[in-house]
Amino acid sequence: MSIELSELRLHAREMGTLVAQQVETAVRALLEADGEAAELVLRREQRVNAWQTDIEAESFSLLARQAPVASDLRTVLAISRAVTDLERAGDEAKKIARFALASAGHGVGGPTRVIRRSLRHMAALASESMRVAVDALDRGDAKVAQEVARLDREIDHEFESALRQLMTVAMERAPRLLKPVFDTVFALKGLERIGDHAKNVAEHVVFLVSGDDVRHAGKSRAVPARELQH
Amino acid sequence: MQAGTAQASIEQIRADVSRRMVFDRLFVVVGLLVMFSALLVLAVLFIDLVQKGAPRLNLEFLTQFPSRKPERAGILSAWVGTSLIMVTTAAITMPIGVAAAIYLEEYAPKNWFTAIIEINVTNLAGVPSIIYGLLALGLFVYQFNLGQTILTAGLTLSLLILPIVIVATREALRAVPRPIREAAYALGATRWEVTAHHVLPYSMGGILTGMIIGLSRAIGETAPLITIGALSFIAFLPQSPVTGEFPFLSFAWLKDAFTAMPIQMFNWVSRPDPEFQVNAAAAGAILLGMTLLMNGIAIWLRYRYRKRINW
Amino acid sequence: MQTETGEPAVGARQAAPVQGPDGRHAPPRPTVEPGRAQAEGAGVVKSRAEDLSFHYGAVQALKGLNIEIREKRVTALIGPSGCGKTTFLRCFNRMHDLTPNTRYEGRIMLYPDDFDLVARGVDPIEVRMRIGMVFQKPNPFPKSIFENVAYGLRVRGMRSRVRLEEEVEKAMRRAAIWDEVKDRLASSGLSLSGGQQQRLCIARALATNPEILLFDEPTSALDPIATARIEELIAELRDQVTVIIVTHNMQQAARVSDYTAFMYLGEIIEFDNTSKLFTNPSRKATEDYITGRYG
Numbered sequence: 001m002s003i004e005l006s007e008l009r010l011h012a013r014e015m016g017t018l019v020a021q022q023v024e025t026a027v028r029a030l031l032e033a034d035g036e037a038a039e040l041v042l043r044r045e046q047r048v049n050a051w052q053t054d055i056e057a058e059s060f061s062l063l064a065r066q067a068p069v070a071s072d073l074r075t076v077l078a079i080s081r082a083v084t085d086l087e088r089a090g091d092e093a094k095k096i097a098r099f100a101l102a103s104a105g106h107g108v109g110g111p112t113r114v115i116r117r118s119l120r121h122m123a124a125l126a127s128e129s130m131r132v133a134v135d136a137l138d139r140g141d142a143k144v145a146q147e148v149a150r151l152d153r154e155i156d157h158e159f160e161s162a163l164r165q166l167m168t169v170a171m172e173r174a175p176r177l178l179k180p181v182f183d184t185v186f187a188l189k190g191l192e193r194i195g196d197h198a199k200n201v202a203e204h205v206v207f208l209v210s211g212d213d214v215r216h217a218g219k220s221r222a223v224p225a226r227e228l229q230h
Numbered sequence: 231m232q233a234g235t236a237q238a239s240i241e242q243i244r245a246d247v248s249r250r251m252v253f254d255r256l257f258v259v260v261g262l263l264v265m266f267s268a269l270l271v272l273a274v275l276f277i278d279l280v281q282k283g284a285p286r287l288n289l290e291f292l293t294q295f296p297s298r299k300p301e302r303a304g305i306l307s308a309w310v311g312t313s314l315i316m317v318t319t320a321a322i323t324m325p326i327g328v329a330a331a332i333y334l335e336e337y338a339p340k341n342w343f344t345a346i347i348e349i350n351v352t353n354l355a356g357v358p359s360i361i362y363g364l365l366a367l368g369l370f371v372y373q374f375n376l377g378q379t380i381l382t383a384g385l386t387l388s389l390l391i392l393p394i395v396i397v398a399t400r401e402a403l404r405a406v407p408r409p410i411r412e413a414a415y416a417l418g419a420t421r422w423e424v425t426a427h428h429v430l431p432y433s434m435g436g437i438l439t440g441m442i443i444g445l446s447r448a449i450g451e452t453a454p455l456i457t458i459g460a461l462s463f464i465a466f467l468p469q470s471p472v473t474g475e476f477p478f479l480s481f482a483w484l485k486d487a488f489t490a491m492p493i494q495m496f497n498w499v500s501r502p503d504p505e506f507q508v509n510a511a512a513a514g515a516i517l518l519g520m521t522l523l524m525n526g527i528a529i530w531l532r533y534r535y536r537k538r539i540n541w
Numbered sequence: 542m543q544t545e546t547g548e549p550a551v552g553a554r555q556a557a558p559v560q561g562p563d564g565r566h567a568p569p570r571p572t573v574e575p576g577r578a579q580a581e582g583a584g585v586v587k588s589r590a591e592d593l594s595f596h597y598g599a600v601q602a603l604k605g606l607n608i609e610i611r612e613k614r615v616t617a618l619i620g621p622s623g624c625g626k627t628t629f630l631r632c633f634n635r636m637h638d639l640t641p642n643t644r645y646e647g648r649i650m651l652y653p654d655d656f657d658l659v660a661r662g663v664d665p666i667e668v669r670m671r672i673g674m675v676f677q678k679p680n681p682f683p684k685s686i687f688e689n690v691a692y693g694l695r696v697r698g699m700r701s702r703v704r705l706e707e708e709v710e711k712a713m714r715r716a717a718i719w720d721e722v723k724d725r726l727a728s729s730g731l732s733l734s735g736g737q738q739q740r741l742c743i744a745r746a747l748a749t750n751p752e753i754l755l756f757d758e759p760t761s762a763l764d765p766i767a768t769a770r771i772e773e774l775i776a777e778l779r780d781q782v783t784v785i786i787v788t789h790n791m792q793q794a795a796r797v798s799d800y801t802a803f804m805y806l807g808e809i810i811e812f813d814n815t816s817k818l819f820t821n822p823s824r825k826a827t828e829d830y831i832t833g834r835y836g
Binding site for chain 3: 067
Binding site: 339340407409410411412413414415416417418419420423427428432 | 634636639641666669670673674676678680681682683692693696697742745746749
């Protein structure tokens with residue numbers, strides 16, 4: 001079983017690395033209006049999905065045949081869950097690449113120029129958070145998970161700030177900027193979501209290491225689900 | 231090329247196997263030869279006895295008392311005596327032998343004292359039977375004043391076959407698997423309950439077999455019986471065990487004088503008159519028949535018990 | 542997705558055994574499982590081993606064991622061959638008394654009457670009247686099926702045929718063997734299949750209403766289907782009987798037990814709720830054993 005487990009972890013690392021790359025490339029495509037980079041991301045999206053299918057199938061088979069317990073079991077479950085988040089992050093990267101492609105035509109102008117600083121910052125943060133999360137998963141390092149949570153918080157702050165700026169722009173300028181504004185918002189949202197997915201992966205790493213389920217920690221959890229009314 | 235070498239090795243293997251099988255088959259042949267030789271000897275002996283004794287093998291032979299005239303001498307008192315002695319021996323040996331075996335197997339602690347007892351029990355099986363006769367003469371006949379009776383004969387032969395019965399019983403007890411005892415103990419049974427409810431009943435087949443093997447040894451013992459004074463010319467029977475009045479069972483026959491089959495045979499063989507040889511042969515054939523019958527019963531019993539209890 | 546406090550909680554809740562100043566370990570108290578139905582008597586201690594040691598002649602097979610057995614729950618003992626789990630199990634019904642040259646030290650307390658099973662003056666027969674056992678290889682008596690189950694009752698003096706029949710039926714129903722053999726109670730116990738024989742042995746042990754029922758690797762001689770049926774049976778017995786089961790099949794321990802103790806070289810290395818021990822054991826030795834990395 002340890003051979004299969006090692007292979008599973010290897011595959012998870014490869015997928016994670018690929019997704020982190022996708023994020024970085026999509027972000028670069030957006031910031032530097034690089035059409036080729038955007039197309040690269042779109043082409044590679046298929047591989048991300050294929051990885052998800054393969055890894056899920058591998059995990060399933062391992063669970064059925066080997067009946068792993070303790071840390072082996074936690075590893076398989078954590079990887080299976082993390083892979084879902086990785087695939088979604090890859091999806092977001094794809095959407096950002098599309099946006100980059102669309103706005104590359106008319107240059108980095110319009111609303112994107114207004115929030116340029118925030119955009120750069122968020123992009124860098126999203127990229128880094130995904131990279132760190134993937135690394136944490138590979139090394140089984142729960143401490144690094146805290147770092148990812150911090151990065152995600154920064155992304156959220158930056159997102160709110162950018163959103164406020166955009167709303168000002170939308171209200172002040174003419175409504176003809178509405179579509180570009182919306183598109184920009186979605187791009188920003190995509191980056192924000194990438195940060196969330198990275199944080200989820202970090203939570204799965206914590207589960208892998210200690211068995212603690214910290215996905216909804218902090219909210220009231222004293223009562224078991226079946227006793228909650230409605 | 232591959233097929234060629236494979237073919238060669240198959241032939242090699244065949245040659246090798248058939249060479250080795252020669253010894254295998256040879257042993258079968260030797261074994262069969264030896265076995266049939268032994269059976270042949272027994273058969274020849276039996277047929278010889280039957281042939282020699284044929285003139286006297288009839289009902290009268292079985293129902294007549296010994297007499298000076300060979301054509302009128304029968305073995306009535308002899309086979310009745312032998313039968314009564316066997317019954318007595320069995321009645322004495324069974325409880326003592328089984329109890330001793332139970333003690334040694336289930337209760338005795340594994341120490342040097344028990345080891346000495348066990349060694350001696352096995353050794354006693356090899357003691358010449360005439361020694362038992364001398365012992366019985368001194369102890370039973372004179373010391374206890376039991377006289378030259380069926381009771382004495384029974385006691386003497388009991389001593390003789392006790393080691394056989396004890397060893398056979400121990401083997402039978404040992405054959406009861408440990409898990410069965412553990413199951414009984416685990417239910418809260420005492421050692422006696424385990425022995426009485428489980429070990430004894432399940433080993434009964436082996437115990438009975440051992441008993442009968444002992445008896446078929448005893449049936450042919452002549453030396454001890456002569457030593458304790460078996461007569462060879464008695465024209466009367468011991469008293470009947472069944473009486474017409476209450477309690478319908480009498481033990482007076484234990485105190486009677488007796489004779490036995492081997493004694494009678496010995497007596498006739500020693501006579502100069504060749505007619506008596508015929509009688510002796512006939513008696514021998516009957517004695518052999520009785521022995522084979524007892525062994526047959528033992529085998530049948532073992533078969534029946536083994537069918538019911540297969541561990 | 543935002544958390545209010547913002548921090549993912551890092552670090553495990555470890556129920557590490559408490560180590561006293563003299564180096565001995567107090568038995569860790571297993572936390573009660575969320576989601577597990579709480580039956581009557583849950584949490585009540587039925588038996589406790591206190592510094593129990595056991596010697597075969599000069600060899601010490603068990604070294605100062607401390608463990609609590611909960612009433613009407615299934616406790617499993619796992620560990621590699623030779624770790625002492627069967628030796629420990631057989632202390633509970635004094636089976637070692639049948640072997641010469643053995644010695645108990647320490648105590649095994651039985652509650653609620655504070656009765657020390659292994660005390661010098663205690664008659665092993667008395668212990669076995671209260672504690673039953675099912676063995677590894679099915680060992681029914683070569684008697685009829687009815688007499689097999691009735692034997693324990695007869696030993697306890699029950700004579701009435703009516704009562705015997707009642708109790709025998711009850712026990713055989715509990716052991717899930719009644720329906721299969723109710724029409725042939727007079728046939729030999731040995732005429733049954735291996736799995737049926739084992740259930741017969743379980744009925745035989747249940748008939749006397751033992752306070753604790755000991756299972757010594759009950760399915761290791763059986764095929765997978767018979768094994769599954771007996772595991773079901775043991776799961777059903779939970780809430781009715783206190784069970785201690787020794788098994789070398791870890792998945793079996795994981796499936797049927799509430800509490801599991803991992804033993805190694807005559808000591809208890811870890812003792813905890815089964816689901817805790819199998820998802821996140823506290824000791825590395827336990828982790829190595831159950832994931833198969835040890836031997």
